[in-house]
Amino acid sequence: MKFDTPATTNPIDQLKVVGKPLDRIDGKFKTTGTAPYAYERHDVAPNQAYGFVVGAGIAKGRITAMHIDEAKRAPGVLAIVTTLDMPRLGRGTMNAAYLFGGAEVQHYHQATAVVVAETFEQARAASFLIRVDYAPEAGKFDLAKEAPSAEPVASDSGEGSGGGPEDRVGDFEGAFAAAPIKLDETYTTPDESHAAMEPHATVAAWNGDKLTLWTSNQMIAWGRGSVAKILGIPAEKVRLDSPYVGGGFGGKLFVRADAVIAAVAAKAAGRPVKVGLTRPLIANNTTHRPATIQRIRIGAGTDGRITAIAHESTSGNLPDGKPETAVDQTKLIYAGANRLTSLKLAHLDLPEGNAMRAPGEAPGMMALEIAIDEMAEKLGLDPVEFRIRNDTQVDPEKPERPFSHRNLVGCLQLGAERFGWSKRSARPGQARDGKWLVGMGVAAGFRNNLLAESGARVRLDGRGVVTVETDMTDIGTGSYTIIAQTAAEMMGVGIDQVVVRLGDSDFPASAGSGGQWGANNATAGVYAACMKLREAVAQKLGFNSTDIVFADGEVRAGNRSARLAEAASAGDLTAEDKIEYGELAEKQQQSTFAGHFVEVGVDSYTGEVRVRRMLAVCAAGRILNPKSARSQVIGAMTMGVGGALMEDLAVDTRRGFFVNHDLAAYEVPVHADIPHQEVIFLDETDAMSSPMKAKGVGELGLCGVGAAVANAVYNATGIRIRDYPITLDKLIGQLPEAA
Numbered sequence: 099m100k101f102d103t104p105a106t107t108n109p110i111d112q113l114k115v116v117g118k119p120l121d122r123i124d125g126k127f128k129t130t131g132t133a134p135y136a137y138e139r140h141d142v143a144p145n146q147a148y149g150f151v152v153g154a155g156i157a158k159g160r161i162t163a164m165h166i167d168e169a170k171r172a173p174g175v176l177a178i179v180t181t182l183d184m185p186r187l188g189r190g191t192m193n194a195a196y197l198f199g200g201a202e203v204q205h206y207h208q209a210t211a212v213v214v215a216e217t218f219e220q221a222r223a224a225s226f227l228i229r230v231d232y233a234p235e236a237g238k239f240d241l242a243k244e245a246p247s248a249e250p251v252a253s254d255s256g257e258g259s260g261g262g263p264e265d266r267v268g269d270f271e272g273a274f275a276a277a278p279i280k281l282d283e284t285y286t287t288p289d290e291s292h293a294a295m296e297p298h299a300t301v302a303a304w305n306g307d308k309l310t311l312w313t314s315n316q317m318i319a320w321g322r323g324s325v326a327k328i329l330g331i332p333a334e335k336v337r338l339d340s341p342y343v344g345g346g347f348g349g350k351l352f353v354r355a356d357a358v359i360a361a362v363a364a365k366a367a368g369r370p371v372k373v374g375l376t377r378p379l380i381a382n383n384t385t386h387r388p389a390t391i392q393r394i395r396i397g398a399g400t401d402g403r404i405t406a407i408a409h410e411s412t413s414g415n416l417p418d419g420k421p422e423t424a425v426d427q428t429k430l431i432y433a434g435a436n437r438l439t440s441l442k443l444a445h446l447d448l449p450e451g452n453a454m455r456a457p458g459e460a461p462g463m464m465a466l467e468i469a470i471d472e473m474a475e476k477l478g479l480d481p482v483e484f485r486i487r488n489d490t491q492v493d494p495e496k497p498e499r500p501f502s503h504r505n506l507v508g509c510l511q512l513g514a515e516r517f518g519w520s521k522r523s524a525r526p527g528q529a530r531d532g533k534w535l536v537g538m539g540v541a542a543g544f545r546n547n548l549l550a551e552s553g554a555r556v557r558l559d560g561r562g563v564v565t566v567e568t569d570m571t572d573i574g575t576g577s578y579t580i581i582a583q584t585a586a587e588m589m590g591v592g593i594d595q596v597v598v599r600l601g602d603s604d605f606p607a608s609a610g611s612g613g614q615w616g617a618n619n620a621t622a623g624v625y626a627a628c629m630k631l632r633e634a635v636a637q638k639l640g641f642n643s644t645d646i647v648f649a650d651g652e653v654r655a656g657n658r659s660a661r662l663a664e665a666a667s668a669g670d671l672t673a674e675d676k677i678e679y680g681e682l683a684e685k686q687q688q689s690t691f692a693g694h695f696v697e698v699g700v701d702s703y704t705g706e707v708r709v710r711r712m713l714a715v716c717a718a719g720r721i722l723n724p725k726s727a728r729s730q731v732i733g734a735m736t737m738g739v740g741g742a743l744m745e746d747l748a749v750d751t752r753r754g755f756f757v758n759h760d761l762a763a764y765e766v767p768v769h770a771d772i773p774h775q776e777v778i779f780l781d782e783t784d785a786m787s788s789p790m791k792a793k794g795v796g797e798l799g800l801c802g803v804g805a806a807v808a809n810a811v812y813n814a815t816g817i818r819i820r821d822y823p824i825t826l827d828k829l830i831g832q833l834p835e836a837a
């Protein structure tokens with residue numbers, strides 16, 4: 099189905115099932131331990147052996163020898179494959195570092211060997227007996243030091259943000275020089291780890307020349323293609339299966355070492371092999387969100403209108419890696435005639451930087467929305483009012499291009515009202531609650547909505563059960579449920595009459611889970627397949643009317659009705675289709691908007707920051723399931739608190755690795771860190787996005803939160819921290835004299 103004209107009224111608009119806050123249909127499996135994750139797929143292949151991955155102990159250089167004889171003799175060992183046993187394997191989609199093969203070491207903990215044994219403990223114990231000789235080389239590990247040599251680059255995050263090395267509109271320098279009120283500040287964000295609950299893991303089995311990987315992956319079709327490319331085998335010979343994923347956040351957009359090494363190890367051992375990356379390997383073997391240095395300049399008139407805005411970001415990566423596209427939202431979010439955005443990339447020999455939840459906008463908004471708060475203060479304007487005054491309904495770089503639907507103003511206004519913003523003191527450091535200095539902060543939220551082709555297959559059986567199959571993944575987001583809701587709405591059955599099967603590359607290729615595009619596109623693909631199934635049903639039952647209605651397990655037209663199941667009485671009816679998009683997204687800019695409000699308390703003695711209240715008001719098209727969407731947003735808000743206050747991969751700039759490579763030292767928020775969170779969705783639809791009229795929301799919940807926390811800390815203390823995370827050591831020396 100080609101979607102190239104705006105959606106009109108369609109069966110989804112009935113909203114009998116779609117739009118309802120239904121419990122997740124996989125919830126009972128998750129809470130009873132019956133939703134197996136990749137490492138727990140004990141039953142999919144017999145006689146599984148365990149592979150333990152060894153990571154390089156240097157950050158850059160070559161391996162000159164690997165001594166494995168002692169390890170080979172260790173109890174239970176079945177096989178050892180080292181990276182010297184094969185030339186460097188190919189590279190998959192959108193990755194910079196190689197996953198295995200060859201003597202070159204590109205980054206710390208790059209995989210050097212896998213030990214296969216009867217048990218995990220035997221494999222691990224034997225791995226400690228391997229000795230490696232290295233010829234280390236000097237590497238570059240310090241972004242601040244390398245930033246002056248960074249080169250301008252054009253880039254694309256692969257998740258809808260990007261731009262040229264330098265994009266200009268008007269005369270930024272002239273307008274900035276002439277502006278009566280201006281800001282010129284630099285903000286930094288650290289390297290961050292996805293730190294998903296479920297580590298990367300794969301069970302691999304060969305059947306002749308056919309490879310099956312039971313793995314944990316967000317993007318099945320990409321993964322299948324990448325495995326084929328890396329191993330040099332045809333894609334038809336590769337099957338990926340990933341029905342449950344315990345979090346990905348971008349770290350599982352691509353196949354990683356676990357998948358490739360499990361395949362290699364299974365071949366060597368001649369039996370199925372299971373490989374999980376240990377927690378330390380998550381930080382240094384897989385990808386991470388790159389640190390940024392962002393310079394922002396804003397000029398405004400005394401009327402509070404922005405006349406000049408510049409956002410320039412520098413980040414680092416391995417050769418062939420991309421920059422963090424932190425300036426993208428600045429192209430679109432505020433008005434202003436004179437504009438400059440630029441991206442620079444420094445060469446670093448740290449592990450690969452790549453997409454992490456809302457790549458680009460997450461760190462970009464952390465900087466921009468502090469800058470906006472600072473500007474509002476310089477102008478003597480309320481920060482909510484300053485944002486509203488600089489709203490735009492058109493793409494500021496291309497004013498002939500409107501937004502498809504934009505209600506940032508509504509988010510900010512409703513949020514201010516609900517949060518009690520009028521009680522905030524504009525002067526910082528005024529509110530106290532015992533030893534706590536209390537402050538409120540606001541930030542806008544912004545993230546683009548992306549359209550991507552997505553396919554599905556639906557089948558009706560003689561009991562009236564509708565089965566949906568698509569390689570779409572559920573990474574904890576609720577895909578199973580919204581897909582079931584879509585099929586139920588389309589076919590006029592209850593959600594208990596729908597079976598959803600996901601994550602298998604044998605199913606039609608979907609948009610996958612990334613860039614907050616999963617919900618809208620995957621359900622639109624199911625919509626397309628269901629439209630075809632409705633036609634097949636109508637034909638089978640001899641209905642040729644155009645006013646056919648599917649409801650209550652029946653098919654009705656005029657005064658005729660029949661049971662839906664009857665259409666499949668002589669055999670299952672199957673339909674397959676995909677949603678494909680025309681030019682709508684080029685003609686109008688599709689984005690999602692939020693107002694993020696945060697109240698913090700800062701301990702006046704220690705500088706400890708505690709979040710007290712959070713509110714997000716989101717404008718993101720139709721909300722397919724308010725319960726699962728809310729869960730996405732509160733999870734993202736939690737991640738935003740982590741980014742603001744805790745998360746920081748500490749770089750050892752001498753040895754070139756992330757030191758705090760476990761969850762004891764890489765701090766993320768836990769329940770005790772997160773207070774009351776409220777989420778409000780504006781009641782809206784976007785007819786440009788798909789027949790579902792929905793947009794992404796999962797990453798919107800993150801973009802801006804960090805800055806709202808930072809702005810609240812400023813409002814509480816009068817201390818402006820521009821260097822994330824805002825830890826107490828950065829506050830304590832400047833705290834007002836303790837009472």
Ligand code: MOS
Pocket residue numbers: 257316346347348349351453454455456457611612613614797
């Ligand atoms: Mo992308 S960082 O997986 O949404």
